[in-house]
Amino acid sequence: MLALAAGLLVLRFLPALPPTWLWLLLLLVGFACLFFRRVLPALFLLGVGWACLSAQWALEDRLAVDLDGRTLWLEGRVVGLPEVRDGTVRFQLEDARSRRADLPQRLRLTWRSGPPLHAGERWRLAVALERPRGLVNPHTFDYEAWLLARRVGATGTIKAGELLSPAQGAGSWRDEIRRRLHGVEAFGREGAISALVVGDGSGLSTADWRLLQDTGTVHLMVISGQHVALLAGVLYGLVACLARLGLWPRRLPWLPWACGLAFAGALGYGWLAGFEVPVRRACVMLGMVLIWRLRFRHLGVWLPFLLALDTVLLLEPLASLQPGFWLSFAAVAILVLAFGGRLGVWPWAQALWRAQWATALGLLPLLLALGLPISASGPLANLIAVPWVSVGVVPLALLGTLLLPVPVVGESMLWLAGAQLEGVFRLLGMIAEASPAWLPHAVPLWGWLLAALGTLLLLLPAGLPLRALGLALLLPLAFPPVDRVPRARVEVWLLDVGQGLSVLLRTRNHALLYDAASRFGEFDLGERVVVPALRGLGVRSLDLLLLSHADGDHAGGSLAVQRGLRVGEVLAGEAAALPASLAAQPCTARQWRWDEVSFSIWHWPQAGNGNQASCVLLVEANGERLLLTGDIDTAAERVLVYSRFSPPVDWLLAPHHGSRSSSSMDLLQALAPRAVLISRGWHNAFGHPHPTVLARYRSLPAEVYDTARLGAVHLRLGDRGAAIGLREQPRFWREK
Template sequence: MITYIVGFFIIAWLPWLPSLLWLVGFPVVGLIIFRYCSDIRSHAFSLLLGMAIALVYGHIQLHYRFDVAQVESIWKVSGVVVQLPDQQGKQARFTLQVATISDQRGIPPNPEPRYMRLSWYKASHILKPGDRLTLNVKLRPPHTLWNPAGFDYERWALARNIDAVGYVKQMLDHQSATDTGVDLLRYRFILWLTERLKDQPVVLSTLQALLLGDKRALEDWQWTLMRNTGTTHLMVVSGLHIGVCVAFGWWFGRLIAVILFRGKEYNVPQHWLPVITALLLSGAYVGLAGFSIPTQRAWIMAAVLLGGQLRTQRPAVWTRWWLSMAVVLTLQPLAMHEIGFWLSFSAVGALLFLVTQRHKNMALFMLLKSQWWILLILSPLLLLFFGQLSLSAPIVNILAIPFVSFVLVVSIPALLISVLGFSWGLDILGVLIKALWAGLSWVNALSDQWVLAIPQPSVIAITFAILGAVMILQPVNVRLKLVGLLCWFPVFLPIKDNVPPAQIRALVFDVGQGLAVLIETNRHTLLFDTGAGYPNGGTAFERAILPYLNQQGISFLDKLVVSHDDNDHAGGVRKVAEQLSLGLVESGMPEALNIPAQNCPSDLSWKWDGVEFRYHHPEPALKATDNDRSCVLEVRSQHCSVLLTGDASVAVESQLLKSMDHVTWLVAGHHGSRTSTSEEFLQAISPEAVLISAGFLNRYRHPHADVIERIERSGSRILRTDQQGAIVLGETRNGKCRIDTWREKEKRYWSAS
């Protein structure tokens, strides 16, 4: 079974997907193993079977992905809204299950997408699950802003059968839902809750998260509070909530068995009834939560672990644990790339390890011990995935888990009472939920030291910590437990990847249609531009840049340079100021920023750690455009240099010709627009590589074909964030300049195209 699981892992981590022709070779390999390797026969067959299923799954999913060659067309699509639409005012985002699709000539795409995720920026209708829509849309394949520590949207979409994304150009027909599906029931339940709790947003958002798995209404302060107290899992419908339903269903089934079969215990097998009721009740809860992948995974684990109770010869709990993992991967072959996969199976593993040992302790002591074991097992993974650990989590969860479980159980009769017209049912829930948040706030306020932050612990250190945790939990002597404790030391002594003195490291983030470049020296950090701000209030800074800064433990910028005030360069300024401590803030248009800033003076230079920084832009004319007010910054070490020109035009470049020397890397002006990066400028600075920060299939068609031709004629190498993701610039120890692209460095088979 373990080798079967390994087969899924092998395929899921490949940088490219082997051809299906490889399947032809599997029987041949199987025959050879059957004939000559009888000792490993079953393991080899299991491995090949796992690889074959994962390989076929990958090809099926990639087959349906929307072809980038078809993005120019306007598509007429009809389909059904599934899941819960996210609609705020005139902006809506929703998932459409496609029924028919064709271009303006009536020709369907090849292949036809199954589901698509659409944005509607001027929504004229309120959308509900089950609504049948006919739309004119623009489509493209799912695409990720590919950055270090960033979210892999392409993999997320692939695992959920979302084959295309796009936006609505025109609504042609809207038919309201007529069928009463699960999603529509969830939608109506949210409307019912909203009507009754509109004056209690904290209670409303909590109930939506607990009962429906809808976390959209939770605010930033609530997420921060849960992270700091280690209770995020309480508001994410997962193993805990499914476990509560399983336990309630189990005891309900036992009660029914006692009533129905009293006096017939020896004649009627009753052990099946608690299992059935537990799975039915928890399955209904999974449906109420929208059949999301995490809830499916938790229910499968419960079903496999409980299913063993139905057999006469019950398999060992660890056999069931491995079997549940195998079933999850069979149904969700990319599940191992979900953080929840590792946390769920690790937590359940810790509890199984606890219950399989013989204990004669009180229930309270076992509860305390279970929290300690879960913390010990999950801590290395939490540090690896999130770079922080809540030290208050075991104490808080000892109280919070039973309390939230009680809220879940009480919510059923409370809601039924409210349906009958008595408001005190929801009033009771409101009191309990407010008490929960007040308690978490009180714990969080006790000390600022509850959260242990360790930026970017190495995989080796995490591996040692996991081994150490297992050794500590083993029933061995104290000396071996001390060895396990020593295995944790590398985690608390992280090796920071500092830039050597007199060298530079720069990261051109993939922020879509915008610009953001982080420049690091040995002891200083500078951010040049912040990327765009979005109509929904989000920013490219939060999506693309902040995760990397958190991973690296960077909380202070010595200097923030905002070239000018265009949204694609300055849209994240306020978020930067909220999330980070700032030294100097300089801009070509300081008066236009929404934080205190000063002008970036022409010809100002300074030196950090043996690296020279210099502004080169001329004084702007009175009638200069915003683009021509851009700060132009050169960063130069002994061996390498990078030039950032913002959106400066050819006119500004012509004034810089006499003052500029050769540079190693040029970040192309204005995202590769034809108004920048002139042939004369390229000849004057002769860059080894030109880096273009532009959005994937952006509406401006950047970079312009003329610019690409100019760069190619100059002999410079071209790198583009829309094609290669984030671009990492650095120096080797012996002073050679090097370039790495993140899409190539972290390539997976779904991102290889």
């Protein structure tokens, strides 16, 4: 079983899928080894071959390249529960058909200001389709891997649509239940109750999710193994209790019935939650545990764990691309290690505390490897919230939902559940305020291996030799080695933030952020991309946050940056137009030096609009220059050239994302850059960069580095080297 799991997990670490003939050969060799009873290599090779075959099917089901960016009329069925936030509906469409082309089996679509949608409806839609593509930045969420793991073959934005047939099928029942739950008065926590009952997290606000993340309690509001196991445990315990009291029918063996009813309850809860990937995984794990309890208990506790692991991966090899897969199985393994083989029985309070600290400690290396936040307050928060939600909230929420047809009774139970949830969130808020989540610095491989070994030693039973050494091995996590930038050099990261801008400039002892990306409603790229990327790169504070101007695609994420990092000073081209809490000062001409690197700011005082008012920053390190231009247009460029603030530069950030109203030939001839950086979104609505502007760049000639094609771009100013795009790092699921 370990050999099979290892073969299936190899997929996660492949930079590229092997050619078809190779994985077919792996399958053939695997079957041959199995025939000759070489079981370990056989199962390993079969696991690798099956995983590669499954991944190849998913990649082949993506939207055709010639359809990328085109708008098509198509028909399909809404599946799952549509998510509604800020008037925007996001949902999945299956069985999509178009007269003009073959389409992937599953699409993920967005409809801004669209009408209400319900699971099971069939729609005719005009959709601007795109191949699965996400932002690529250091130490941030990999959206493309997430889409592939869900076998989404295309994304798209809806332009128009018409309903063909009303909702029908099981999905419509879930949607109706969600609608009724949102209509109940429950202290404003109807969204949280919906998350616990039908697995719909769209009713929780961004602030709620941030609070759960800061306290390490996200799993409480996601239907996963904890809630499924709770319901199954209640049903199992009920039958066992009746049997012990002599109230269970003697003609029915209690153990098979207890296991059967527990699994049936888990499947029912899973159906109510839509059988999303975490729920399917939880049901498989629970099924293996119940089979082990019924027939194979004498073989040890690791048997159901390995059976569940192999079963999940055989059913869906792409599950290993999702962080939840690793966290759920790791958490179970840690609990088995922490409680297995111990003598005696611990009091329940001691067992609950040990479970919390062991899980928090054991998941530490894994959270670090996955680039996820680490909550120091997690053990305390979970110690209080887990039993509160599991015992006090979930049963009331499920019973209240079941009894909604009964007047008053169902609503009263849901009201009580909402009241308790409000108490839970208030308590978590106090804990999070005292100890927010920690986004750690990326640790080198050797440091991570030492920390993982230290964690393992600390989880072993007390009294074993060298166990105390585990604390010393965790030191690389607390004091990670930092790759210091040499003097007279600047580490430059042009982050991939779509149709926006954010540039990190870091010298040996200082850090500057030029613009902070965009924010659309509650979707804040400053919080989701900029802060995690900077934290992962080792930036804990900013000496200067320089906002070129007040447009949302440049300053939208500034509050999130200020909240997530210590910011010394804020300068802005339109300081008066920014929130007062930023305390931004007006951008004026100034010069300074950090670590033998010179910085100069230029600003047009007579600017007629926000774009013209952009702060322009010139950076020079070891004779190599970089000019950051914000959104200045040709008029501001003309003034810039005449102001003598336009020496020849090596690197130029394309003004206004390469729009037609910028990058005049006068500016380019004065600057004569050898390379141009462009920050923009893939298939953006503005058509940036304009073809005529690209032609001007190539005529210089200048090499173009485009975040939409390359992801985040990294260079070291002062070394006179080339830039590198993160999308060039090989990942088999990543679009080129």
